[in-house]
Amino acid sequence: MTVRRTLPQRARSLIGAWCFVDHYGPDDVATTGGMDVPPHPHTGLQTVSWLFTGEIQHRDTVGVVATVRPGELNLMTAGHGVAHSEVSTAGTTVLHGVQLWLALPAAARGVKRDFAHHVPQALEVDGVTVRVLLGSLAGSTSPVPTHSPLLGAELVLPPAAAVTFEVDPAFEHGLLVDAGDDVRLQDTTLERAQLGYLPAGRDRLTVANDGPEPARALLLGGTPYDDDLVMWWNFVGGSHDEVVQAREDWESESDRFGRVEGYVGGTQRLPAPPLPGVRLKPRELHPAATDASAWG
Known part of the structure; x- marks a missing residue:
């Protein structure tokens, strides 16, 4: 499935607290197989799911089982740690939507995991x-x-x-x-x-x-984001050490992230990739910009 990652970019890491924008489809699931993302972790962020066509079944360690549908907001708060899976439903023929992340401010990175649904x-x-x-x-x-x-x-x-x-x-x-x-x-x-x-x-x-x-x-x-921000894989934190600890906690299957119940797939959890051999640096938050600009 082709995914266009429009944020972060070399030119800019954030727009307000929006730190990640993935844009995918229209995708013919009969050809590609659709979406099947096994349980995986998040910290320090909120995920925003928004569909134009198709449906996705969401399961998380909040205990929520929800169907993501077009025109319906699904917002999951990771805080200190959450895990979830995402699978396109059997009735989906064309999958098309966006997956966005919001970086939590430093004061809220430790909030409890949560989930919200809203039909605007x-x-x-x-x-x-x-x-x-x-x-x-x-x-x-x-x-x-x-x-x-x-x-x-x-x-x-x-x-x-x-x-x-x-x-x-x-x-x-x-x-x-x-x-x-x-x-x-x-x-x-x-x-x-x-x-x-x-x-x-x-x-x-x-x-x-x-x-x-x-x-x-x-x-x-x-509003422009002003806290130190380190993003690596599925983790958002304030420092290299915070991300290292989150990875260790996921790999050791600690209680920090919980367990996703009911996911049916060959891989029951996504392993974290190896860390790079250098210390992770905080993102540049406010590169100069004086007028409208565009990138793709």
Whole structure:
């Protein structure tokens, strides 16, 4: 299955607390076999699952068994440690969606594991359909609590549509284009699978579809992340030593991550890869950016 990792990039590691954006599909599961990810660990982050087509069965050590469906937010909090599995359902023919991570602030990295589900209601703004996953936009607020100021919203734009949102000037923003090859963020044109970026400091933000076909995009935002951040494999921590300890705890099958019950597969847990032979360094948090930019 082809996965496009649009964040982190060499140019930028985060947009607010959004530290990881994987964009996959449309994927014909009859050809590829779909998704089958055995139990694996996370620390120091929250996972955000959002589908456009298909279904995924999620199992975790919170004790949750949930079906991830299009238009429904599923947010899992790792905190000190969690494990989960992800398997596309037997009825899925085309799998298409995004998997995103939120880096928890240092003060919240030790919170208990948790899971939240929310079905955002669609609203229309200047002909654009908006679904607010997290935070607030266009008068709509998600009830799902977050550990730092955040925004996550799906936008569906008909041809020639344009919308201007009032946004928090303390937020930096990103726009991931899922469908459409002529989507504009401010004055920057984005193609499908590209991620546009806007630095903090503006209170209005314009998104337009200049193409002849409908477009779909995810708008992400948040206040710039200011804590030390080390990301390696499935772990987020504040230092090299924190990540080393998390790996050791997973490999030793400690109680830190718990056990995923009910997963049926040949591999019952993903082993952690070997650590590199150097100390892991914190990410560069705020590289210079003065205006809209794009990468894919």
